[in-house]
Amino acid sequence: xxxxxxxxxxxxxxxxLPPHLARSIIEEKLRxxxxxGSLPTGTAVxxxxxxxxxxxxxxxxxxxxxxLEAQGLLAVEQHKGAVVAPLITWDATxxxxxxxxxxxEALRQSVPALTExxxxxxxxxxxxxxxxxxxxVMGELNKQFHLALYRKxxxxxxxxxxxxxxDEEERFLRFxxxxxxxxxxxxxxxxxxxxxxxxxxxxxxxxxxxQHLRRGIQAITEYLEKKREx
Ligand code: NI
Numbered sequence: 001x002x003x004x005x006x007x008x009x010x011x012x013x014x015x016x017l018p019p020h021l022a023r024s025i026i027e028e029k030l031r032x033x034x035x036x037g038s039l040p041t042g043t044a045v046x047x048x049x050x051x052x053x054x055x056x057x058x059x060x061x062x063x064x065x066x067x068l069e070a071q072g073l074l075a076v077e078q079h080k081g082a083v084v085a086p087l088i089t090w091d092a093t094x095x096x097x098x099x100x101x102x103x104x105e106a107l108r109q110s111v112p113a114l115t116e117x118x119x120x121x122x123x124x125x126x127x128x129x130x131x132x133x134x135x136x137v138m139g140e141l142n143k144q145f146h147l148a149l150y151r152k153x154x155x156x157x158x159x160x161x162x163x164x165x166x167d168e169e170e171r172f173l174r175f176x177x178x179x180x181x182x183x184x185x186x187x188x189x190x191x192x193x194x195x196x197x198x199x200x201x202x203x204x205x206x207x208x209x210x211q212h213l214r215r216g217i218q219a220i221t222e223y224l225e226k227k228r229e230x
Pocket of ligand 1: 142146190212
């Protein structure tokens, strides 16, 4: 009887990768497959299998998996190794708390340096979000929107951390926006945020962003409470 193919080999096509690009390509392929749901929670992600599929040593694979683990997309379980992490758990609210600290600082640094071009881009992304029906695209657009407003922050390390938080939200939005009915609320928040930034009102922009992210915490809390009751 033929052995059932592993989910990894079904979702990712095997190919020969150039060794110097292997880490980033493997990371990106896995990230995309986890985010769009084709590799569901709990799927085992084995180093040796990936190394064989892409014709590389285990070292770049291990590096890629480590990055994904840092982004909260993979979890290392005893005896099982790396598996696709659960979509949302209580520590997501902690991530949001940290995001408030990190993103308000990024916004504070960035707003005074933003140009009309940046605001126009933010507006464009909002318009796209209004008509977008595909929740997985929505997650990506939300990330683009926020980054458009933070992009002039001068602290690059801060921006790296900000990206990690936004990646987590992207993933969360992809799966749960529909269930939570968050779509419409968020565009009002986003518009007010751009308006305050355009006026150069840093304090107001920071206040609005804080409220926006607090609403996220509230939505996640309600969602998890409801799931617990089931
Ligand atoms: Ni948002």
